[in-house]
Amino acid sequence: MKALIIVDVQYDFLPGGALAVPDGDGIIPIINKISRDFDLVVATQDWHPDGHYSFASQHDGYEPFDQLELNGEVQTLWPEHCVQGSHGAAFSKDLDLKPVEAIFRKGTDLRIDSYSGFFDNQHKRTTALADYLKAKQVNEVFICGLATDVCVYFTALDALRENFRTRLIKNATKGLDEEAIDNAYRDVKKKGGELINY
Ligand code: VGL
Ligand code: ZN
Numbered sequence: 001m002k003a004l005i006i007v008d009v010q011y012d013f014l015p016g017g018a019l020a021v022p023d024g025d026g027i028i029p030i031i032n033k034i035s036r037d038f039d040l041v042v043a044t045q046d047w048h049p050d051g052h053y054s055f056a057s058q059h060d061g062y063e064p065f066d067q068l069e070l071n072g073e074v075q076t077l078w079p080e081h082c083v084q085g086s087h088g089a090a091f092s093k094d095l096d097l098k099p100v101e102a103i104f105r106k107g108t109d110l111r112i113d114s115y116s117g118f119f120d121n122q123h124k125r126t127t128a129l130a131d132y133l134k135a136k137q138v139n140e141v142f143i144c145g146l147a148t149d150v151c152v153y154f155t156a157l158d159a160l161r162e163n164f165r166t167r168l169i170k171n172a173t174k175g176l177d178e179e180a181i182d183n184a185y186r187d188v189k190k191k192g193g194e195l196i197n198y
Helices: 024-035 130-135 148-161 177-188
Strands: 004-009 041-046 067-070 072-077 100-106 140-146 163-174 194-195
Touching: 004 024, 004 148, 004 163, 024 140, 024 163, 041 130, 041 148, 140 148, 148 163, 148 177, 163 177, 177 194
Parallel strands: 004 041, 004 140, 041 100, 140 163, 163 194
Antiparallel strands: 067 072
16 A cells, blocks of 8 residues: 655745745645545644744854754754744645645654654654554555655655655655755665655
């Protein structure tokens, strides 16, 4: 059984948003078309409490995209984005949510960031996405959405770790940084994932 995972198609990651992915909106019609072909479609939603530690504004002297060490891990600092209940955290109205059976929210712990739709960045807390998919007899996942080099990438890595056959749909994902996107593609392939165009 195959499932489509739609990652973070939220206003803050779209043009005009706080952490906009250039041309991020271009993938929405493609996702809407693809999602009709799947028996199971789920979505992830970045959903941070106000004052989340991943926000540069929480760290004196730091700017968005700077890095610092948090809980022993390197954390990239971001502009404030996807604050719970805000417009920026909402799914784009252009994304067809009708086929989406379940939504997995992440980044809800004030102190720990979560790029992957499966686990937080420290692999301490699960969203239960893997158990959900396994309970539905899913063994293959297709991943699309935003941003290729951040949440799509880490979701793909965890899907591989959870032993799903993992395909990343290149023409239905957009990223922030060209070099990071290339590295993400290469790493997903190296770890046994497949890159496809749909
Ligand atoms: C994301 C940075 C911070 C993403 C989420 O959805 O790719 N990127 N939070
Ligand atoms: Zn975030």
